[in-house]
Amino acid sequence: MGTVLFELALTFYFAATIISIVDIFKGGKESSRLMTFITGAGFAIHSISIIYRYAAAGQLPITSMHEASSFFAWCIVLIFFFLEYKYKIGIMGSFIMPIVFIFMLSSSVFPRGIRPLTPVLQSYWLPVHTFLAFLGNAAFAVACGIGTMYLLQEHYLKSKHLGDLFKRLPSLQVLDEINYRLITIGFPLLTLAIITGALWAESAWGSYWRWDPKEVWSLITWFIYALVLHVRLTAGWRGKRAAILSIIGFLAILFTFFGVNLLLKSLHAFK
Amino acid sequence: MKILIIGLNHKTANVETRERLAFNGPKLEEGVFGLKKIPEVKEVAVLSTCNRVELYTCVSNTASAAENIKNFLSGFHNIARSDFEKSLYIHTDTDAIRHILRVGSSLDSMVVGEPQILGQLKDAFDFALSKKTTGVLLNKLMKKAISTAKRVRTETRIAENAVSISFAAVELAKKIFTDLSGKSFMLLGAGEMAELAARHLVNNGVTDVKVANRTYERGCELAKEFNGKAVKFEEFLNELIHTDIVICSTGAPTYVLLKDHMQKVMKERKHKPVFIIDISVPRNIDPEINKIENVYLYDVDDLQDVVDTNILERKKEAEKAEDIIDEEVEKFIKWMSSLDSVPTIVALRQKAENIKNEELEKFKNKFPDIDAEKMKALEYMATAIINKLIHPPTVALKEDTEDRDELIAMIKKLYGINGDENEE
Numbered sequence: 001m002g003t004v005l006f007e008l009a010l011t012f013y014f015a016a017t018i019i020s021i022v023d024i025f026k027g028g029k030e031s032s033r034l035m036t037f038i039t040g041a042g043f044a045i046h047s048i049s050i051i052y053r054y055a056a057a058g059q060l061p062i063t064s065m066h067e068a069s070s071f072f073a074w075c076i077v078l079i080f081f082f083l084e085y086k087y088k089i090g091i092m093g094s095f096i097m098p099i100v101f102i103f104m105l106s107s108s109v110f111p112r113g114i115r116p117l118t119p120v121l122q123s124y125w126l127p128v129h130t131f132l133a134f135l136g137n138a139a140f141a142v143a144c145g146i147g148t149m150y151l152l153q154e155h156y157l158k159s160k161h162l163g164d165l166f167k168r169l170p171s172l173q174v175l176d177e178i179n180y181r182l183i184t185i186g187f188p189l190l191t192l193a194i195i196t197g198a199l200w201a202e203s204a205w206g207s208y209w210r211w212d213p214k215e216v217w218s219l220i221t222w223f224i225y226a227l228v229l230h231v232r233l234t235a236g237w238r239g240k241r242a243a244i245l246s247i248i249g250f251l252a253i254l255f256t257f258f259g260v261n262l263l264l265k266s267l268h269a270f271k
Numbered sequence: 272m273k274i275l276i277i278g279l280n281h282k283t284a285n286v287e288t289r290e291r292l293a294f295n296g297p298k299l300e301e302g303v304f305g306l307k308k309i310p311e312v313k314e315v316a317v318l319s320t321c322n323r324v325e326l327y328t329c330v331s332n333t334a335s336a337a338e339n340i341k342n343f344l345s346g347f348h349n350i351a352r353s354d355f356e357k358s359l360y361i362h363t364d365t366d367a368i369r370h371i372l373r374v375g376s377s378l379d380s381m382v383v384g385e386p387q388i389l390g391q392l393k394d395a396f397d398f399a400l401s402k403k404t405t406g407v408l409l410n411k412l413m414k415k416a417i418s419t420a421k422r423v424r425t426e427t428r429i430a431e432n433a434v435s436i437s438f439a440a441v442e443l444a445k446k447i448f449t450d451l452s453g454k455s456f457m458l459l460g461a462g463e464m465a466e467l468a469a470r471h472l473v474n475n476g477v478t479d480v481k482v483a484n485r486t487y488e489r490g491c492e493l494a495k496e497f498n499g500k501a502v503k504f505e506e507f508l509n510e511l512i513h514t515d516i517v518i519c520s521t522g523a524p525t526y527v528l529l530k531d532h533m534q535k536v537m538k539e540r541k542h543k544p545v546f547i548i549d550i551s552v553p554r555n556i557d558p559e560i561n562k563i564e565n566v567y568l569y570d571v572d573d574l575q576d577v578v579d580t581n582i583l584e585r586k587k588e589a590e591k592a593e594d595i596i597d598e599e600v601e602k603f604i605k606w607m608s609s610l611d612s613v614p615t616i617v618a619l620r621q622k623a624e625n626i627k628n629e630e631l632e633k634f635k636n637k638f639p640d641i642d643a644e645k646m647k648a649l650e651y652m653a654t655a656i657i658n659k660l661i662h663p664p665t666v667a668l669k670e671d672t673e674d675r676d677e678l679i680a681m682i683k684k685l686y687g688i689n690g691d692e693n694e695e
Contacts, residue, residue: 167431236540238543239565
């Protein structure tokens with residue numbers, strides 16, 4: 001049952017992603033609406049599948065690569081819908097659904113069994129720490145999509161190539177504003193995630209900070225976004241530069257997520 | 272009843288002729304009532320704008336009605352028929368329906384896709400409606416024109432893009448700043464086109480207006496007009512720090528704003544985006560400025576390019592719109608023909624039923640002892656006979672043939688059906 005729901009959600013996201021990519025080249029209000037609708041259906045099914053798995057495992061399902069990728073995708077869609085509700089930018093999905101789909105796809109290739117958690121990690125810190133980390137990083141993921149939109153729109157305005165996509169993309173000001181908001185939401189979440197992580201580490205492993213690769217890369221990510229906010233407020237690094245930085249920041253997150261878990265030895269790795 | 276449209280527009284008549292035939296102010300009411308008095312004219316509405324004068328009528332006979340309407344126009348406007356006759360176009364039936372739908376959807380306008388015409392058409396019909404000079408047919412046609420125009424607007428993008436330079440500037444500004452309200456704006460120099468663009472910006476919510484002109488007094492005048500303030504020309508660089516949108520048209524022979532200046536300005540304003548429109552020829556702003564981050568510089572050619580592509584796009588969209596018009600015309604014709612034949616079919620059947628019932632009644636009175644079963648059989652036979660008799664004419668009426676109007680008239684005559692009683 002859980003597998004069926006997951007596959008179903010994956011299929012819906014896949015369909016939405018295909019539509020969203022077609023939408024970039026040849027689309028309009030209708031296809032954007034259809035994409036949002038299909039994503040909504042996928043999101044509902046996805047939510048049920050996560051609840052189902054929560055019930056089966058007895059803990060927040062983020063203890064394997066399969067679960068973590070899927071949950072991360074869920075967080076991104078959650079933020080996407082929040083933004084769509086607030087700003088109503090149909091074309092936005094075209095820049096976010098591909099990210100969602102990549103995480104769902106990666107989730108689908110990892111083993112799906114529910115593995116019991118080592119007793120050391122069984123703590124109320126688990127849901128708090130991970131949820132904060134995932135939500136924060138999901139905000140950064142969406143900021144990356146929005147940053148891409150900004151760069152594209154900026155390019156169109158500068159080169160005076162004012163085609164169909166230019167008309168459907170929102171204004172630079174709106175994109176910059178959303179980007180900034182996402183980072184101001186993501187940054188405190190990431191900060192809290194690191195702090196709660198340190199507290200949890202102290203109670204589980206006996207020390208706050210162990211220079212574990214995941215910790216190091218999270219810290220690097222944290223510094224990147226701290227820099228994004230700092231230069232914005234002091235030197236006026238807005239617009240294009242902020243957009244580029246938010247894309248770089250997300251690349252660091254991708255490495256923290258996939259690279260550290262798969263390539264480096266880490267206490268955080270799902271083993 | 273036939274639809275007849277007589278009119279002239281910017282394509283067929285020069286402005287002088289249009290002026291002379293216009294139904295302005297009190298002339299509109301007089302004109303509508305005057306036209307209604309023509310014996311052939313059953314329904315009438317008059318549209319009179321600066322680009323067109325059109326008379327929408329329903330008439331009993333198109334040829335003689337057209338003659339009489341022309342004579343009326345000549346008398347009413349005090350103009351010889353030969354002076355305006357060659358500028359007139361006359362549409363009847365399908366052409367007339369198509370014409371009014373195209374007018375309402377702004378496909379016949381000087382600037383294709385401009386939105387005013389639909390409102391003007393609505394006003395024209397609302398006026399006629401209030402004077403009770405229209406009837407079923409024109410009212411339905413008007414509703415069709417409105418719904419078709421709405422369909423064209425939602426299903427095509429005919430009215431979406433700016434087709435004038437000043438609108439293009441506003442549209443671009445909205446792609447940089449979203450909302451123009453609260454944005455500051457500086458007019459550098461005071462050309463005519465710059466003024467027009469400035470007015471559009473102000474209409475779109477720009478509040479903080481500054482005018483920097485070489486002659487300070489002229490600057491003051493302009494500033495007053497926009498509720499803004501005048502700035503000494505030498506100080507415009509300082510003002511630029513607090514300006515989001517600039518329109519430049521100084522008439523200077525060289526660049527008045529160089530890249531170095533702008534770089535300093537951008538640093539001062541913490542790289543907040545600036546939209547600069549240089550509509551002066553020769554250009555007054557170093558084009559290199561466009562390379563500075565968060566500065567968006569458009570010159571008059573760039574804006575013209577935007578307008579040209581938009582016009583091209585509108586033409587493409589207009590083709591789609593024509594398909595929609597075709598569909599809607601067809602629907603309307605179907606409705607019209609059903610209006611004609613259905614009452615006749617109903618009347619024909621009613622007539623036959625009446626004859627049958629009458630004869631059966633007579634028969635019953637003559638033979639009161641007849642048993643019920645036989646009577647039933649007799650009724651059945653009578654019904655079969657009338658059904659078979661009226662079947663061919665009913666089929667003929669339902670067919671879409673060109674001479675159906677004549678056919679209807681003929682059937683009414685042959686069967687002694689009084690048309691007027693059975694109309695709606």
